[in-house]
Amino acid sequence: MFCSNPILIMNSDDPLPSSKACCSSTLGPALGLLTIRIWLGLRALATGIEKFAGSKASEAAVLIDGKPNGYGLTESASEKVYGLSHYHGIPEGLRSAFKAEPLLPGFSLDIYDKVLGPALIILGITVLLGILPRLSLFAMGLLYTSLTFGLILLKQDAGVAWLAIHIILIAMALIYSDRDKCVLLGRKW
Amino acid sequence: MKPSLAQTGSRRDFLKMGGLVGAGLVLGAPSILRAATGQSAPDAINVGFIGLGKQHEVLFNAVKNIPGLHFNAVCDIMKNRVGGAFSRIKNAFGNQPARYTDAEEMLAKEKDLDAVIVATPDFWHSRHTVWALESGKNVYCEKMMSNTLDDARAMVAAMERTGKLCQIGHQRRSNPRYLFTLNELLRRHRICGQIVNANGQWNRAVGSSQDIQVKASILPDKETLLKYGFGRPGKDLTLEELQHRFLNWRFYKDLSGGPISDLGAHQIDVFNWFFGMQPWRVMASGGRNYFKDREHFDNVMCIFDYATPDGGARAFYQVLTTTSAGGGYFESFMGIDGTINISERAAYTNIFREAGTAPSWDHLVAQGYLKRSAAPKAAADSSDAIASYESAAPETYELPGGLSKPPHQPHLENFFEAIRGKAKLNCDARHALESEAPIYWVNPAAESGQTIIFDTEHLHV
Structure with a gap:
């Protein structure tokens, strides 16, 4: 990753030994932007991965004196697992509510359901690593806006407010993106 | 799987009631009955259902989980239920069971059945069980064995006469x-x-506890209901009355034992x-x-x-x-x-x-x-303490653990394992009746207000 060290990129012709001033003026915004990107990236990545999470129930024979009992008494255990078979883009509760919304055609819901998880993972990675950071942030903003739209239809005000915080962070990151120094690929984009 | 042929030898000698306590002491003992030997264990057991109402659905939801079974035939006097059971089996297993509205016909035609599950109204249990046993089938019959002690005793006698297995649906015995x-x-x-x-x-x-109601158009007609015993001798019941007795047989004394029995x-x-x-x-x-x-x-x-x-x-x-x-x-x-x-x-x-x-x-x-x-x-300490x-x-x-299956499943598993010769029945008809016999005397005691002291006449099997 190319991470522009603010000290190294100072103009060597600078008449003043102002490395300290320069550092203080660029290091803070750079780290601030990095913090926002890490937050947004991890947030999207973790959310996307969780959409592949499920639980695996298992029954184990109860041990009596250290040996499996002969009566068939069992203890249930539930284990969290990840896998493609557990994928659920839109949570079931929301899905049924969305289906009842005339402004959301059923086919679009199916597409959205399939795309949401992978999109969150991909955008999480690109924002986190700084791959096409502006486009990635913009795409993430659109994704969260689309989620917000659905929640507005369902009158989920708390969810709308929560997503609005994400949008504000994304907007801040985009506005100050020219100060972003940690970019892996596509600095202009 | 071929029906069992051998007859278990000393079954009738197993219990000789010398007195109430003597008889009672064996209540907890499992049956010594085993399915006849010579059956190939891996073969599917062919199963038929007689009685396809609510209790059938409970049993089917348990029995469908048991491997090695093939559901060959279904029977009920209500055609709508027959269709429902047919669909359930077809959807779950792909095969099409034969459909009957008469149990005797089913038992006569279905020669390959190894087992019959009886979930009819109580007053039919005994006849269905005895017919099935005598036609060479092993029987799982819902409790209460019958609405009368004599009919319950006939079930025990048929089990012992035929040497076939007869498990009664006291499913807690296998829990x-x-x-x-x-x-x-x-x-x-x-x-x-x-x-x-x-x-x-x-x-x-x-x-x-309300009356069960179903739209009249899918219920059996008057002739059918009279043929299958839902009439009342000496009374000309209307179709509506007959249908009520058909759906709500648990309310009628000549059809059931009431809540204490149910x-x-x-x-x-x-x-x-x-x-x-x-x-x-x-x-x-x-x-x-x-x-x-x-x-x-x-x-x-x-x-x-x-x-x-x-x-x-x-x-x-x-x-x-x-x-x-x-x-x-x-x-x-x-x-x-x-x-x-x-x-x-x-x-x-x-x-x-x-x-x-x-x-x-x-x-x-x-x-x-x-x-x-x-x-x-x-x-908490308080002024009323x-x-x-x-x-x-x-x-x-x-308890250190639980049951991870429907509650009827272990009892049905026990029945099928016994048919395969791998287990003893946990509640054969004799042991079931030893336990059920006192229950038949609760309603008479309540009706008369008299304490009933049991003797062998009351409780013998």
Whole structure:
């Protein structure tokens, strides 16, 4: 990753030994932007991965004196697992509510359901690593806006407010993106 | 799988009742009946269903999980139910069972059936079971065995005459939680000490006890209902009355034993099974308190007396069909050292140790026989508490595990394993009747207000 060290990129012709001033003026915004990107990236990545999470129930024979009992008494255990078979883009509760919304055609819901998880993972990675950071942030903003739209239809005000915080962070990151120094690929984009 | 051919030898000699207690002592023993040998275990067992109502659905939801079965035939006098069962089997297993509306015809034509599951109204149990046994089938029949003792006795006789297996649907007898409680906690470790009282209940709200109603167009016609015994001798019932008797046969004395039989049979069976004997007397009270137009009592309470090797014990049972209050359905065994409340529902199961007086159960917890529950809340001191009235709060425990299947499944598994010759029946007809016989005397005791002291005439099998 190319991470522009603010000290190294100072103009060597600078008449003043102002490395300290320069550092203080660029290091803070750079780290601030990095913090926002890490937050947004991890947030999207973790959310996307969780959409592949499920639980695996298992029954184990109860041990009596250290040996499996002969009566068939069992203890249930539930284990969290990840896998493609557990994928659920839109949570079931929301899905049924969305289906009842005339402004959301059923086919679009199916597409959205399939795309949401992978999109969150991909955008999480690109924002986190700084791959096409502006486009990635913009795409993430659109994704969260689309989620917000659905929640507005369902009158989920708390969810709308929560997503609005994400949008504000994304907007801040985009506005100050020219100060972003940690970019892996596509600095202009 | 071929039907079993051999007849088990000394079955009839197994029990020779010398007296009530003598007979009762074998209540807890499993049947010595086994399926005939010579059957190839891996073969599918061919199964037919007689009676396709609500209880059939309960049984089907359990039996469908058991591997190695093939559902060949379904029978009910109501065509709509036949179609429903046909679809259930076809959807679940892909095969198309033969459809019948007459049980005799089914038994005559379905030569390859190994087993028949009977879930018809009580007054049909005996005939269906006897016919099936005599046509070479093994039978799983729902409890109560019959609405009359004589018909129940005919089932035992048919089982022993034919040498076929006949399991009665007291499914708690195969429930791992009940078996563990009886064999390990009560008998082996005697955690309750001397058991002096048992009590049980099945209380249902008015809302759960209403008449069953189905649109008339899918019900059997008058001729069919009369042919299959839903009429009343000497009375010309209307189609509507006949259909009501068909759907709500549990309300009529000539068709069923009423709530004490429908609900109480399961739990009074547990009393007799756990005590390992029949009671020596019963007293009872009952009334038509809410459903005044029903023939059976809607509220019944009864007390059985037992002469256990540890001393006298009483078992109180109530079945209330007007309120669900009081903690659901459970059986409770109260000893001087502890109490076990057990139920088919794990949520109603609790075990209590008398704090301060009973021997420690810590070693049982360490070995895995019991789990300690969260300590109950201590009773707050208040002005209504009188110290001399109070006992120390008992410690609470749980069973170490549960049943991860529908509650009827282990009993059905036991039946099919017995057909394969790999198990003994947990509740064959003889043992079931030894346990059920006292139940037939609850309604007479409540009707007459007289205590009935049992003799062999009352309880013989």
